[in-house]
Amino acid sequence: MDLVQMQKSLQDYTKSLFLEGILDSQFLQLQQLQDESNPDFVSQVVTLFFQDSDRILNDLSLSLGQQVVDFKKVDPHVHQLKGSSSSIGAQRVKNACVVFRNFCEQQNVEACHRCLQQVKQEYYLVKNRLETLFKLEQQIVASGGMIPAVELGF
Amino acid sequence: MTREELPNLAESKLTALVVDDNFVNQSIHQKLLARLGITNEVVCNGKEAVDAHCSGRNYDLILMDMDMPIMNGIQATKRLREMGIESKIAGVTTRANEGEKKEFMEAGLNDFQEKPLTISKLLSILHKFDFYVQT
Numbered sequence: 001m002d003l004v005q006m007q008k009s010l011q012d013y014t015k016s017l018f019l020e021g022i023l024d025s026q027f028l029q030l031q032q033l034q035d036e037s038n039p040d041f042v043s044q045v046v047t048l049f050f051q052d053s054d055r056i057l058n059d060l061s062l063s064l065g066q067q068v069v070d071f072k073k074v075d076p077h078v079h080q081l082k083g084s085s086s087s088i089g090a091q092r093v094k095n096a097c098v099v100f101r102n103f104c105e106q107q108n109v110e111a112c113h114r115c116l117q118q119v120k121q122e123y124y125l126v127k128n129r130l131e132t133l134f135k136l137e138q139q140i141v142a143s144g145g146m147i148p149a150v151e152l153g154f
Numbered sequence: 155m156t157r158e159e160l161p162n163l164a165e166s167k168l169t170a171l172v173v174d175d176n177f178v179n180q181s182i183h184q185k186l187l188a189r190l191g192i193t194n195e196v197v198c199n200g201k202e203a204v205d206a207h208c209s210g211r212n213y214d215l216i217l218m219d220m221d222m223p224i225m226n227g228i229q230a231t232k233r234l235r236e237m238g239i240e241s242k243i244a245g246v247t248t249r250a251n252e253g254e255k256k257e258f259m260e261a262g263l264n265d266f267q268e269k270p271l272t273i274s275k276l277l278s279i280l281h282k283f284d285f286y287v288q289t
Binding site: 026029030032033035038041044045048049052076079080082083084086087088089 | 176177178179181182185186189221248269270271272273
């Protein structure tokens with residue numbers, strides 16, 4: 001694949017993430033902050049998000065797995081994950097967390113278990129897609145090209 | 155606003171403190187400030203923010219999260235005002251219902267913005283505090 005084709009593939013792939021609602025405009029904000037002094041800013045922040053989320057999801061699994069669920073422990077974790085997913089533009093993860101928090105408020109254990117599965121599903125989806133995006137970017141840079149700006153046009 | 159149009163406030167020599175327990179938000183808020191030329195530091199909770207001031211450090215602007223362990227944003231804001239700290243404090247939180255916002259504002263905030271923080275929200279904060287005049 002030549003450089004122009006790779007750049008077009010990246011643009012199309014990035015657009016698809018927005019069209020599917022996996023990412024929202026906050027991700028564009030992160031890209032706007034990236035510059036020559038910190039050319040890996042987006043991937044660094046997203047990596048932090050992955051590390052943070054892995055830890056939170058593990059803690060949530062443990063908390064919800066207790067015989068008596070302590071929602072005072074569960075809710076802050078979901079709040080944290082909602083906050084960081086919102087900050088990087090992981091829209092579907094954020095939305096799943098909103099639903100999760102509502103069931104935490106109701107102290108509905110069964111629903112919370114389902115919510116945790118939904119959050120995990122959305123998280124692994126965005127993680128997979130962003131890792132692919134960064135690989136495409138690396139291929140372009142390795143070929144001596146520039147990462148094209150995304151024009152969403154909607 | 156495009157990347158190239160972002161104002162550079164480095165000449166103003168503004169300083170800021172980011173108070174947030176979430177590493178993702180810390181990273182983003184610090185970068186937002188740095189892109190506008192604002193020197194900044196970060197602490198992980200309200201108590202560390204208070205301790206920073208007790209050790210003699212002072213900032214033009216404080217970006218204060220609400221939910222933090224050990225000392226939350228409301229407690230920290232109240233404490234800083236009791237200490238006579240007159241820095242501009244902007245609450246930045248995902249909690250946006252009117253009751254929570256009112257409680258946070260009454261603790262002594264000068265402004266409140268809902269997360270996620272963006273360039274335009276930060277410029278709005280700076281404009282409100284007369285740190286940035288749009289030309």
